[in-house]
Amino acid sequence: MIQFEGVAKTYQSGNQQIHALNGIDLTVETGEIYGVIGFSGAGKSSLIRTVNLLERPSKGRVLVHGKDISTLSGKEIRTIRKDIGMIFQHFNLLNSKTVYHNVAMPLLLAKTPKEDIEKQVKDLLDFVGLADQAQKYPDQLSGGQKQRIGIARALATNPSVLLCDEATSALDPQTTKSILDLLKKINKEYNITILLITHEMGVIREICNKVAVLEDGKVIEQGTVFEVFSNPQQATTKRFVRSVMNDELPESLLAQIHDTHSDHAIYRLQFTGNSVGTPVMSQVSRDFNVNLNVLFGNITELQGVPYGNLIVEFSGELNKVERAITSIRDSNIHIEEVTHYVS
Numbered sequence: 345m346i347q348f349e350g351v352a353k354t355y356q357s358g359n360q361q362i363h364a365l366n367g368i369d370l371t372v373e374t375g376e377i378y379g380v381i382g383f384s385g386a387g388k389s390s391l392i393r394t395v396n397l398l399e400r401p402s403k404g405r406v407l408v409h410g411k412d413i414s415t416l417s418g419k420e421i422r423t424i425r426k427d428i429g430m431i432f433q434h435f436n437l438l439n440s441k442t443v444y445h446n447v448a449m450p451l452l453l454a455k456t457p458k459e460d461i462e463k464q465v466k467d468l469l470d471f472v473g474l475a476d477q478a479q480k481y482p483d484q485l486s487g488g489q490k491q492r493i494g495i496a497r498a499l500a501t502n503p504s505v506l507l508c509d510e511a512t513s514a515l516d517p518q519t520t521k522s523i524l525d526l527l528k529k530i531n532k533e534y535n536i537t538i539l540l541i542t543h544e545m546g547v548i549r550e551i552c553n554k555v556a557v558l559e560d561g562k563v564i565e566q567g568t569v570f571e572v573f574s575n576p577q578q579a580t581t582k583r584f585v586r587s588v589m590n591d592e593l594p595e596s597l598l599a600q601i602h603d604t605h606s607d608h609a610i611y612r613l614q615f616t617g618n619s620v621g622t623p624v625m626s627q628v629s630r631d632f633n634v635n636l637n638v639l640f641g642n643i644t645e646l647q648g649v650p651y652g653n654l655i656v657e658f659s660g661e662l663n664k665v666e667r668a669i670t671s672i673r674d675s676n677i678h679i680e681e682v683t684h685y686v687s
């Protein structure tokens with residue numbers, strides 16, 4: 345478990361003070377994959393680096409498994425650092441050392457017996473799918489393979505927490521997917537708590553259970569991925585959600601609607617879970633004798649739960665349209681008016 349309590353970080357740059365973090369309160373439960381998203385300069389790196397004391401908070405506390413890490417002695421810090429692995433956007437590998445040596449490095453530093461190191465490195469390279477690359481040098485490998493070495497190295501000390509600092513930002517979409525799958529596997533098989541920072545909402549959707557949105561060093565929104573994606577509150581969150589789940593009516597369609605001169609109303613319907621598979625639309629159309637025209641829509645999956653979003657034009661007699669809308673609302677489908685036109 346990681347707890348941030350009123351964490352602030354101020355940098356001194358010449359005679360200027362930069363307030364990178366302004367009172368962060370956040371709890372990452374054991375076993376979660378928690379994502380922190382924000383635009384450049386929001387404070388993501390400053391935040392994640394306070395967890396392993398690469399940065400010290402100017403105010404507030406960071407607790408790892410209930411211990412305030414700023415109060416630890418030198419020896420305790422070394423111990424807790426072994427329990428907190430970290431991977432980086434640019435991998436941070438030693439290019440003059442082989443893959444084997446890069447992964448073995450934390451074990452050598454911990455003075456692990458040689459035979460144990462050999463076995464552990466072999467197991468780790470097997471786990472990340474690079475068993476046959478042990479004698480290569482990082483420069484001979486692709487970005488995805490380099491990140492796998494970074495992951496194997498981070499796991500070498502058997503940590504309970506893994507920090508991921510933009511771990512897939514330098515990778516293409518397909519390689520990103522394979523690294524995210526590997527992180528999911530690490531979380532599931534080893535029950536390692538993962539805290540990741542990213543500027544890509546696709547990463548959050550793909551693997552996180554919870555998300556916090558950071559802006560100007562403050563958490564402006566947080567919750568489960570399902571809550572935040574299906575009902576974002578803040579403008580910045582809406583922008584991030586829209587970047588992966590476009591639910592806006594396309595301009596061309598909007599112009600077309602303005603040009604028509606019939607009575608109609610346009611609604612946005614959000615289906616979640618079981619309601620995705622319910623034939624509500626055809627039923628309502630029959631029962632109330634209204635025409636429903638789907639203008640735009642998408643169905644996706646959030647944390648294994650189907651989530652659909654449709655923009656639908658209703659036309660017919662006004663009182664029948666209103667009854668149809670009430671009936672949809674009664675079926676536990678979220679419905680809201682997008683725009684209403686009467687010629």
Ligand SMILES: Nc1ncnc2c1ncn2[C@@H]1O[C@H](COP(=O)(O)OP(=O)(O)OP(=O)(O)O)[C@@H](O)[C@H]1O
Pocket residue numbers: 355356357362363364382383384385386387388389390391543
């Ligand atoms: N060592 C430093 N000295 C002075 N200012 C810093 C330092 N590190 C970060 N900052 C400033 O603190 C603010 C937050 O930076 P931080 O790197 O934490 O944000 P970020 O969200 O990770 O951004 P990016 O995605 O661009 O890395 C920025 O204004 C940055 O310029």
